Amino acid sequence: MxxxxxxxxxxxxxxxxxxxxxxxxxxxxxxxxxxxxxxxISIAIGINWYLKYYAGIHLCWNNMNxxxxxxxxxxxxxxxxxxxxxxxxxxxxCTFSYSMPFWDWKRWEKELDWxxxxxxxxxxxxxxxxxxxxxxxxxxxxxxxEVDSFVAGPCxxxxxxxxxxxxxxxxxxxxxxxxxxxxxxxxxxxxRELGIEPILPGFGGMMxxxxxxxxxxxxxxxxxxxxxxxxxxLLPSDTNFFSIANLFYQEQEKLYGTAKFYSVDPFHEGGxxxxxxxxxxGKNIVHAMKxxxxxxxxxxxxxENNPAPSxxxxxxxxxxxxxxxxxxxxxxxxxxxxxxxxxxxxGQHDWIFSMLLNFGANVGLFGKTEAVIHSFFTAKNHPQxxxxxxxxxxxxxxxxxxxxxxxxxxxxAWRDSIFEPTxxxxxxxxxxxGKTNKQVTRAWKILFNTIYNCPKSNQQQGCHESIxxxxxxxxxxxxxxxxxxxxxxxPDSVMLVAELLLASADEFYGNxxxxxxxxxILRQAIAEKGRITLRQTEDAVNTLDEEKYLQTxxxxxxxxxxxxxxxxxxxxxxxxxxLEMAKTSGKNRNEQALxxxxxxxxxxxxxxxxxxxxxxxxDYAHKExxxxxxxxxxxxxxxxxxxxxxxSGNVTEPDIDYFSIESDWCLKQNKYATKPKANAIDKAxxxxxxxxx
Numbered sequence: 001m002x003x004x005x006x007x008x009x010x011x012x013x014x015x016x017x018x019x020x021x022x023x024x025x026x027x028x029x030x031x032x033x034x035x036x037x038x039x040x041i042s043i044a045i046g047i048n049w050y051l052k053y054y055a056g057i058h059l060c061w062n063n064m065n066x067x068x069x070x071x072x073x074x075x076x077x078x079x080x081x082x083x084x085x086x087x088x089x090x091x092x093x094c095t096f097s098y099s100m101p102f103w104d105w106k107r108w109e110k111e112l113d114w115x116x117x118x119x120x121x122x123x124x125x126x127x128x129x130x131x132x133x134x135x136x137x138x139x140x141x142x143x144x145x146e147v148d149s150f151v152a153g154p155c156x157x158x159x160x161x162x163x164x165x166x167x168x169x170x171x172x173x174x175x176x177x178x179x180x181x182x183x184x185x186x187x188x189x190x191x192r193e194l195g196i197e198p199i200l201p202g203f204g205g206m207m208x209x210x211x212x213x214x215x216x217x218x219x220x221x222x223x224x225x226x227x228x229x230x231x232x233x234l235l236p237s238d239t240n241f242f243s244i245a246n247l248f249y250q251e252q253e254k255l256y257g258t259a260k261f262y263s264v265d266p267f268h269e270g271g272x273x274x275x276x277x278x279x280x281x282g283k284n285i286v287h288a289m290k291x292x293x294x295x296x297x298x299x300x301x302x303x304e305n306n307p308a309p310s311x312x313x314x315x316x317x318x319x320x321x322x323x324x325x326x327x328x329x330x331x332x333x334x335x336x337x338x339x340x341x342x343x344x345x346x347g348q349h350d351w352i353f354s355m356l357l358n359f360g361a362n363v364g365l366f367g368k369t370e371a372v373i374h375s376f377f378t379a380k381n382h383p384q385x386x387x388x389x390x391x392x393x394x395x396x397x398x399x400x401x402x403x404x405x406x407x408x409x410x411x412x413a414w415r416d417s418i419f420e421p422t423x424x425x426x427x428x429x430x431x432x433x434g435k436t437n438k439q440v441t442r443a444w445k446i447l448f449n450t451i452y453n454c455p456k457s458n459q460q461q462g463c464h465e466s467i468x469x470x471x472x473x474x475x476x477x478x479x480x481x482x483x484x485x486x487x488x489x490x491p492d493s494v495m496l497v498a499e500l501l502l503a504s505a506d507e508f509y510g511n512x513x514x515x516x517x518x519x520x521i522l523r524q525a526i527a528e529k530g531r532i533t534l535r536q537t538e539d540a541v542n543t544l545d546e547e548k549y550l551q552t553x554x555x556x557x558x559x560x561x562x563x564x565x566x567x568x569x570x571x572x573x574x575x576x577x578x579l580e581m582a583k584t585s586g587k588n589r590n591e592q593a594l595x596x597x598x599x600x601x602x603x604x605x606x607x608x609x610x611x612x613x614x615x616x617x618x619d620y621a622h623k624e625x626x627x628x629x630x631x632x633x634x635x636x637x638x639x640x641x642x643x644x645x646x647x648s649g650n651v652t653e654p655d656i657d658y659f660s661i662e663s664d665w666c667l668k669q670n671k672y673a674t675k676p677k678a679n680a681i682d683k684a685x686x687x688x689x690x691x692x693x
Contacts, residue, residue, distance in 0.1 A: 001047065003113060004059065005068045012072075014043055022121075023082035024414075026050050028075045040195040041088075041121045045414070048117035049081070052407075053427060056434035059117060060403040062572055063512050064110045083119075085413035089323065089352050089393030090115055091124040093265075093301075097158035097602070098361035098398040098621055100127075102581040102595065105186050112187070116194045118410040122391075123191065124263060124299075125198040126161060128184030128255065131177045132201070135251040137208070140215060140244070148172065150208040150231070154585070155598035162268040163206045165228035168607065169598050173591050181255060188256055199299050202262030203248040204285050205234040205241065215240070223272035226615030227607065230271055236284035237277070245288035253292070261321070262289050263299045268306050278311035286319050301325045301395075302332045302346070309342075317348040317388075325395050326356040327379070328372050329459060334385045335375065337456065345385050353379050354393035355409050357462065360480060360621040361398020363573070364463025365494070365524045367405040369421035369448055371456035377418045398621075400572065404428060404452070422448050433514050437507065443500040443521075450489040451524070460484045466527035467534060468560050468633050469622040471658050472640030474538040477531075481616035491528035495692060498525040502688055505681045515680040519570050522684050523624065526563050529691060530556060537641075546646045553641040559691065560634045566687050567626035568673065569680040575627030576672030578603075593669065600666040604632070609659055618659065627672040632665050 001009040013029050019038035024046030027034035033050060037043035051057040054073045057066045103111075115123060130151050137147050152160035153169020154176065160166055191198050209232045212219045217240045219232035234241055264285055267273050289296035297318070300307050303325045312320055324333045324346075331338050333353065334345030345351070353376055357366065379389055392413050394406060407428060408421065425444045429436040454460070464487075465479035478485040501518050508514035533556045540548035567573035582599035586592030601607075606617035636658060643654035 003109070004051075004064070005066055008068050011068065012047070016040075016043065019082075021082045021084060022086075023080065024049065025081075026054075026075045026079040031071065033072050033075055040193075041116055041119060044116035044194070045119040046081075049079075049414075050075070052431035056430055058403075058407075058432045058513055059114070060407075060513070061110075061114065061400045062516060064113060081414040083413045085391035087122040087321075087352060087391035087393075088119045088410065088413055089122045089124075089354070089391060089395075090120040092325070092356070092395045092397055093124065093126060093158040093162050093263075094360075094397035095158075095399060096124075096126050097155055099400060101154040101157070101598070102585045103183075104585075105183060108183065108187055109190065112190050112194065112196070115196060118406070119413060120196060120394075120410075122197045122261070123199065125184070125188060125191065126157075126201055126263075127187055128180040129161060129201045130157065130172060131181040131184075131255060132248065132252045134177055135255075136244075136248050139247060139251075142208070142214070144174070145171075146208070146210070146214075153598045154582075154595060155602040159225070159228075160231075161201060162265050163204075163222070163231055163233070163271065164225040164269060166209060166231045168228060168611075169601070173587075173594070175587050175591065176585070179585075184256060197261060198259055199261040199263045200252060200256060200259040202264040202285065202289055202298065203245040204264035204266040205236065205281070206231045206266070207234045207244070208232065217244075220275050221272065222267070223270075225269060225271070226617050227611035228615070233266065233271075233276070235276070236280045241284055242288055242291070245284075246291060249288070249292040258293050260293060260295050261297050261299050265301050265306065266311075267308070268301065269304060273308075278308045279314055282307075282311040282315055286315060297321050299323065302351070312349060313347060315349070318350070320349045321390065322346045322349055322351040323354050323393055323395060324351055325354055327353045327375060328355045328357065328368050329461075331375065333379060333389075334382075335378070336382075337375075337378075346388065348388065350388050350390045351385075352391050352393040353389060354395040355405070356395050356397070357405055358396040358398045358401060359462040359482070361401070362462055362465055362479075362622060363401060363523070363624040364465060364527070365402065365447070365451045365520065366454065366463035367402060367408075367452035368454045368456065368458075369405075369408065369452050371454070372405075372409060373412065373418060373421060375456065376412050404432075421453070432517070433508060433511055435507075437504055439500045439504045443497040446493055446497050446500075447521075450493040454488050458486050458488055460486050464527075465622070466530065466563075466624045468527060468530050468563060468629060468637075469619060469624055471619060472637050472656075473653060474534070474541055476534060479622050480620045481618075482620065491525075491532060494521065494528050495525045498522045498688060499692070502685060505685070509681060516570060516572065518684055519566060519573065519680050522688060523563065523566060523573070526559055526566065526687075526691060527624065530559050530563075533559060541644065541646060541651050544646050544649060544651070549644070549646055557634060557638055557641070560629055560637065562687050562691060563624070564626050564629035564634070566683060567624070567629070568677045569683045570676060571674060573625050574672065574674060574676075575623070575625045576674040578623070578625070579672055580674050596669060597666055600668075601663075603628070604662045604666055605659060609663075612659055612662075618662070632662070636661065 013032045013034045015036040022042045024042045025036040035046040148171035149167045156169040218238040222230045222233050299321045301323050332341045422445045425448050467476045470476040470479040537552040571577050582595040583592045586595050605612040612618040
């Protein structure tokens with residue numbers, strides 16, 4: 001409370017009461033608001049519920065502080081909420097690389113408060129895992145250079161930890177190992193203080209690719225991932241499996257203490273497993289954990305074909321907690337509406353219903369409001385699968401986007417029955433902005449009926465990506481090779497919402513949440529206009545209409561520059577914010593250069609030429625941000641358009657080596673602005689008029 005607003009704690013009465021189920025209750029005692037709950041997290045979500053629905057204060061990633069009124073609005077009628085969702089889980093391995101690689105304690109402290117306020121009581125905690133491996137490998141006889149070739153750089157540690165690659169993005173400076181270790185110790189201390197159960201990395205057999213020769217152990221080559229050679233896999237039948245696992249857990253305990261939950265994901269996204277006895281793998285992973293802590297529970301992601309049924313079927317109920325990583329789009333829990341999923345779900349094992357929502361930390365409005373609500377209550381009330389359903393989970397690859405979806409999803413655990421999202425969003429707008437009006441409410445209801453209501457059957461990975469960020473092609477419809485974009489809403493609806501919000505904007509000057517949403521929604525509207533304009537450009541080429549081609553291609557380029565100008569009004573949409581965070585993490589010029597290269601590479605080529613081109617990783621984590629729109633995306637499209645010659649009568653798309661252009665940009669060290677250059681509302685008005693009037 002004091003971190004939200006100094007002096008706020010004096011305005012509340014906090015009461016902790018024992019209960020079998022998690023609950024919170026809002027009440028009144030004189031002039032003070034009473035928050036009751038059975039533990040710290042229940043009380044924290046009670047605080048958040050009060051702030052939203054009574055005080056009109058919405059705390060989110062870019063706004064974790066608020067000025068509470070001198071006299072709090074009273075709770076006129078006692079309000080009670082409880083949940084049978086034992087766990088409310090948070091984070092994905094990828095989040096640590098796409099959103100968090102350069103966070104300091106100040107930023108982490110805000111995130112941990114956000115987690116508590118949203119009821120999170122179980123969270124992945126992989127920060128500082130590099131230090132564990134450094135200590136383990138040094139004790140096994142590895143030198144620093146050999147460790148460097150194994151541990152990935154700060155923007156790529158997630159895929160190293162999921163056994164997909166090794167070494168890429170390094171060599172990580174030794175100073176970072178120590179800094180991340182200290183940061184993890186602070187994170188874990190605060191998590192335990194708040195009542196958030198940490199999930200630490202476990203040992204599943206991953207070893208450096210040279211460990212068979214170096215250590216004389218029995219490992220197998222598990223092949224490649226998107227062009228990268230994977231780490232080796234230590235067969236559980238090898239007598240060294242338990243000694244190395246024990247060493248891993250001992251070194252981790254020295255640094256971070258013992259945990260009840262450990263995350264291990266062998267063969268995430270494939271890998272050569274023809275020589276693997278999956279049943280033996282599963283049993284030995286659990287056995288190694290139990291040697292460290294008899295109460296240990298293995299947490300595993302259910303994604304694609306992982307985990308293999310034979311790896312988990314023989315494990316004891318209670319020893320495994322499965323994250324159905326993408327229940328919102330690709331459920332595997334046994335959803336009767338998805339016959340392609342695991343028919344019997346996860347058998348006897350506990351599982352969590354999760355929303356992935358975002359891929360690659362891409363920028364774009366997106367959500368499956370009706371589908372998420374209906375699917376969760378279908379699972380909660382299912383006669384078979386509800387018996388092992390233990391809660392809900394947020395599993396985004398990237399955060400700090402679409403705050404409305406996280407608010408909606410985290411409330412599911414505390415609501416007794418299905419509800420209409422368009423009714424819910426009316427209360428959300430009041431909470432989000434502290435007030436509302438008919439136009440604003442109408443705007444959000446349109447969003448919830450269109451772009452935030454992606455059908456359950458739609459399998460696309462997150463938002464409709466902005467084609468401004470795509471490698472140029474007249475047929476461009478998505479940016480990432482994996483997006484699987486499917487049209488499900490009319491672009492005009494987003495443009496109408498932007499117009500409605502602008503019509504009310506004068507009432508919300510200085511309102512942080514409103515201004516953020518206005519810029520994000522207008523950004524989406526301009527991206528929609530870009531799609532339409534590119535289709536017109538394609539038509540001009542197909543009809544050999546040179547005048548129309550010049551007009552529409554120039555209009556497309558102008559939209560990119562106007563988008564860049566618009567996004568310069570909010571630091572959340574500025575490339576400089578990301579790059580400066582990376583550079584600030586470095587202690588000297590060499591470290592700063594490495595971290596900046598990591599940050600630039602991740603959002604462009606992602607990998608080396610083979611991984612980027614043949615592995616289709618380029619632009620996977622693209623960002624529609626001020627700075628990169630102007631300096632990279634605009635230049636790519638400008639070059640592309642300049643090489644199309646309609647006069648020839650035989651138009652083919654130019655063959656351009658985009659990887660060279662992008663990798664050259666990644667090596668640059670030019671500075672980008674981090675502070676907004678204009679008032680968000682004023683700039684939004686002028687740009688809207690320039691494009692849509």
